[in-house]
Amino acid sequence: MRHVLSILVENEPGVLSRVSGLFSGRGFNIESLNVGPTLEPGVSLMTITTVGENAIIEQIIKQLRKVVTVIKVVDMLDCKAVEREMVLVKVNATETNRAEILRISDIFRCKVVDVSHDEMTIEATGDKDKVGAVVAMLQRFGIKEIARTGTVAMRRSMQ
Numbered sequence: 001m002r003h004v005l006s007i008l009v010e011n012e013p014g015v016l017s018r019v020s021g022l023f024s025g026r027g028f029n030i031e032s033l034n035v036g037p038t039l040e041p042g043v044s045l046m047t048i049t050t051v052g053e054n055a056i057i058e059q060i061i062k063q064l065r066k067v068v069t070v071i072k073v074v075d076m077l078d079c080k081a082v083e084r085e086m087v088l089v090k091v092n093a094t095e096t097n098r099a100e101i102l103r104i105s106d107i108f109r110c111k112v113v114d115v116s117h118d119e120m121t122i123e124a125t126g127d128k129d130k131v132g133a134v135v136a137m138l139q140r141f142g143i144k145e146i147a148r149t150g151t152v153a154m155r156r157s158m159q
Helices: 015-025 054-066 098-107 128-141
Strands: 002-010 030-037 043-051 070-075 081-092 111-115 119-126 143-148 152-155
Touching: 002 015, 002 054, 002 081, 002 152, 015 030, 015 043, 015 054, 054 070, 081 128, 098 111, 098 119, 098 128, 119 128, 128 143
Parallel strands: none
Antiparallel strands: 002 043, 002 070, 030 043, 081 119, 081 143, 081 152, 111 119
16 A cells, blocks of 8 residues: 655754665665755655555554654555645657647646757646656657656645
């Protein structure tokens, strides 16, 4: 089962290593990991996406809570949350397919963030399924480069 963990941590050297070490120690892969500062100075928010059995993820969460630099851990599976990720996709854009790429970008409400004579870079933001669909639609034009952020999540206000 897919789990999205929201982890508040102190922004200190070695925190990422300790958190990721708990996953690797249990033999679990981290599908995506995002870290960014919060409004509180010295505190960062990690969003980790992983797949595993509920019992094992529960054990990882318990161990994460014991790490001194971890302030709070929330499994977004237990609450309603908003999830988003962003992708930048650089595709081949010739005169013949440029209009089609723009049409697909409009359908998915993407932004064109860079253009040259033979390439176009598209920015897409949305949930995992939407980002996957955009990438799938653009593959036929020949993807030259891709940068994907992975999931960030926030608990919904109205629970």
